[in-house]
Amino acid sequence: MYEIFQKYLDDKTTLTQAESDYIQSFAIIKKLRKKQYLLQEGDIWKYDAFITKGCLRTYSVDEKGSEHVNSFSIENWWTGDRESLLYQQPSRFNIDAVEDSELVLFTHDNFELLCKEVPAFNAMVNAILQKSFIAAQNRIQASLSFTAEEKYLNFINKYPGFALRIPQTMIASYLGMTPETLSRIRKQTAKK
Incomplete structure (x- = not known):
């Protein structure tokens, strides 16, 4: 499973073998069955999560019990609740597996350490965040117009x-x- 993440890294950036090994030393492998939660509303999200297999959805449930899907995430995408992660506050969202899924997780502290100590990894993360921001803008625009x-x-x-x-x-x-x-x-x- 980690090999898929390593291939993703190899496609996105150039790392030395020592840097690749260092990144792998912090990786946590997680498997989810279909409908199993990765995050439940009210919990604090603590990871940066990369999907190597499967599909997840991020959604909220309103007071009437209706689900509102915020996003889907598939292989080679990242998922999580950035607001909960960065502000260490209870999540407003649930994240569960739409199909059997496998992920590579990094605790946020370790992820930040990797960004600090591996410049190429940090540059890759910044590029991903910029693309995510643009995707969010496009989703809002489509939703409104x-x-x-x-x-x-x-x-x-x-x-x-x-x-x-x-x-x-x-x-x-x-x-x-x-x-x-x-x-x-x-x-x-x-x-x-």
């Missing part, structure tokens, strides 16, 4: 494999619509 059909088409164009891996009810929640609306849109777009 796209029609329901445009939201769905944008989603399947950006993440073509997600529709095959993620239940339609979760996709509808992510897009901010009812499952019935998503079903109607899918039927309309299939006819075009």
Whole structure:
């Protein structure tokens, strides 16, 4: 499992063997079964987490019991609750496995140490954070200005494999619509 993370590092940056070994020395391997929690609302998130296999979702549950999906994360993506991690406050989110998943975790203290002591790792992390910020901006813009059909088409164009891996009810929640609306849109777009 760690080999997948090492390949990711090799694709994103250049490290010496000593730096690679040093990073690996802090890695924690975690396996999740489908529907198993990585984080539950109210807990404090303590890790930087990289997904080597599977799919996870980050979501909240409102007072009526409705789920609101904030994001999905798949292989070669990072996941977690940055707000809880950085401010050490109880999370407002749940993160669970949509399918059986495997992750490489680093305690945040160790992750910060790696960023400090391995400049190439730090540069990679900064590039990832910038891309994440841009993705968040684009998601907000789509949420505010796209029609329901445009939201769905944008989603399947950006993440073509997600529709095959993620239940339609979760996709509808992510897009901010009812499952019935998503079903109607899918039927309309299939006819075009």
